[in-house]
Amino acid sequence: MKNKKMYYIHCLSPLHVGTGQGVGVVDMPIIRERITEWPFVPGSSIKGVHREYFASKQSEQWLEAAFGTSPNEAGNAGSLVLSDSKLLAFPVASGYGTFAYVTCPLAIKRMIRDAAAVGFPIPDVNLHQWEQVLKNRNEADDESAFITSSSVLACKEYIYLDEFKCKKEQDASAALDTWVDWLSGQLFSDEMSQRIFTERFVLVSDDAFQYFVTMCCEIMTRIRISSDAKIVESGALWTEEYLPVESILYGTIWCDKIHSSSEAITAQSLMKALSGESSLQIGGNISVGKGRVRCRYIEEDC
Incomplete structure (x- = not known):
């Protein structure tokens, strides 16, 4: 397959990609593979943070060609395929x-x-x-x-x-x-x-x-303080699960079809933007510093 790369994710802060309310001891568990129970990051999350990352760096036409149009708009799917990130x-x-x-x-x-x-x-x-x-x-x-x-x-x-x-x-x-x-x-x-x-x-x-x-995996207990009484609000105590700092994941990226009418946009030009390293934030609780990762893209001859 032409126009492909590996990408590696190195967690710089705890990472929470959740599944919603849990039914076990942990209130907010992270997403795991069904058969292995290993944590992973869905490709949809990887695609979303990349679109946000490139929003200020590329044109709207480039974004739509790479990641697709908005779900509310009639248009095309993205040309870049980003796999799930699996634990290494x-x-x-x-x-x-x-x-x-x-x-x-x-x-x-x-x-x-x-x-x-x-x-x-x-x-x-x-x-x-x-x-x-x-x-x-x-x-x-x-x-x-x-x-x-x-x-x-x-x-x-x-x-x-x-x-x-x-x-x-x-x-x-x-x-x-x-x-x-x-x-x-x-x-x-x-x-x-x-x-x-x-x-x-x-x-x-x-x-x-x-x-x-x-x-x-890392389990954090969170509380919410009443702004008036300065005490924990009733029922505002919960636990969250995180993939620890220093976790390393990997995935693949490829582009075998261009969904754009522009001749200036090619598979090579889309893949070229994904080079070197990117600093991203993935998952929940990004306002308290969670989900900081370093994403490194590797070409075949590296």
């Missing part, structure tokens, strides 16, 4: 190194498959070999985790992630280091952020990752 790495508190960027074989497999669907190459990785080691340890009731050679997370032979004590594993062939270095270059443009990522990268089993993403 989840931040977890660590006994050493403060926190870890945790991922699992299934999350990496899904990224490779999604990238391949639009013809975006992902470097080969010894995923089956690492997955087998994690599986064997798990069957022996001894959770383990792969880290890089430059990791700051280990204390002697163990890594402490939330409630998990994981046996340290390292790839003797250095294939993991090579792949994580490549991934850090995709996610971050500056050396400091790349180093932070490689030093805190952890590959755990799918089951351990499932626990982290379902049990370790």
Whole structure:
């Protein structure tokens, strides 16, 4: 497929893309995939914030060609296709190194498959070999985790992630280091952020990752104060769920058909605008600083 890119989202503040009123312990839960229970950001939300971002940077004709006309107007659909943002790495508190960027074989497999669907190459990785080691340890009731050679997370032979004590594993062939270095270059443009990522990268089993993403999201309690009495108003106490700071998601963008009569607007010109990095705000509670993200667009030859 021509005219395609990967995009990566790095959360700079807690992110809440909700589903409305919850029926469980959390009043305002975040949206999750039905089958995996992993948090994600719908493509409609990604498209909406991009339209708002480009509203002051591009012409109305460009906006309508890229993102479509208003629902109240007769017109066309958008030419740019923005997929859902799926979870790649989840931040977890660590006994050493403060926190870890945790991922699992299934999350990496899904990224490779999604990238391949639009013809975006992902470097080969010894995923089956690492997955087998994690599986064997798990069957022996001894959770383990792969880290890089430059990791700051280990204390002697163990890594402490939330409630998990994981046996340290390292790839003797250095294939993991090579792949994580490549991934850090995709996610971050500056050396400091790349180093932070490689030093805190952890590959755990799918089951351990499932626990982290379902049990370790951020829960905030909110109240509303009466402007007159300066006390909490009756019933104005609720909880909200957030995807934590440092979460990393990915998605794909492509343009295979132009919905515009203007010859000046081409697929290449639309995709060219999505380059470098954008600072966006996604989801709810943006007036209190939530939802700040850095969105990075990667072309095939990067």
